[in-house]
Amino acid sequence: MNADSSSSHPPIEQELLECPVNYTLKLIGGRWKTIILWQLHQGPKRFGDFKRAINGISERILAKQLKELEADDLINKVLYAEVPPRSEYSLTPLGQSLEPVLKSIFQWGIRYGPYFVDKPVSSATSSGGDRPAANREVNTTKEKKRV
Amino acid sequence: MNADSSSSHPPIEQELLECPVNYTLKLIGGRWKTIILWQLHQGPKRFGDFKRAINGISERILAKQLKELEADDLINKVLYAEVPPRSEYSLTPLGQSLEPVLKSIFQWGIRYGPYFVDKPVSSATSSGGDRPAANREVNTTKEKKRV
DNA sequence: CAGCATCCTTTAGGATACTG
């Protein structure tokens, strides 16, 4: 079966439903979804806006993620039947309600990820708060504790 | 409505802003990772504990996700060289620091997901109010707005 | 018990040509 052309994605499994965390993650976990939501938080956007603003996204994926977000009631879409056509995407109230969540995730990333944001002065060693800089592609050689 | 899409906003900032979110999501985005982290939040656990506690996870995936979490410094692992062997997983400080994030995600899921937590009385439970109950499996007959 | 190794299925994501 090909679910690709379906307007929404497959049903959420029971296990996922039992975990609110996974439920939320399912909605915003797409590769570009948080970016889309973030952009929409600054105001309505058109399809082409995303295409231009999000570097590296393909049209198919953009359309797909927008569709999923819409199916999940996180964003609204209005298609003006003009010629040439014009679309307008905006956040639903539900989508807006995600803001604190995204912010929380964002803050953690800033704080513990490889971003030097709170490093205003002190050109010396930044090691005070050196982070592991999670690197999964290159697995940091890490000795295993054995007892 | 609005004429131009370039709107009020420099693109640079957006790019910077989205990254930390995806970074965080990368670390906790695994199918079972948040469950693992959640369980560890209640105390150290062994490999078999997870196997038993998490319904439906395969050993390979469990081992894999544990390994990734460990590589990302979110959890610690101690392998006691006894016979039979015994393992003990626990949260690192970094892993513990995720608690507010997970909580935030969790709360949103509870509040807006398909969980019927009808708060009976309580006048004001934090902020906001209503909940649309997102439904993904049955694509609610949702007509497209056309203008 | 802990957890690799091997094999396989499913899903996400992508490039590109084309249409109303």
Added chain:
DNA sequence: CAGTATCCTAAAGGATGCTG
């Protein structure tokens, strides 16, 4: 302009047998 259709790659996830 706003998408679909078609085809493809990569990565995530899974079942199961085996070993120290």
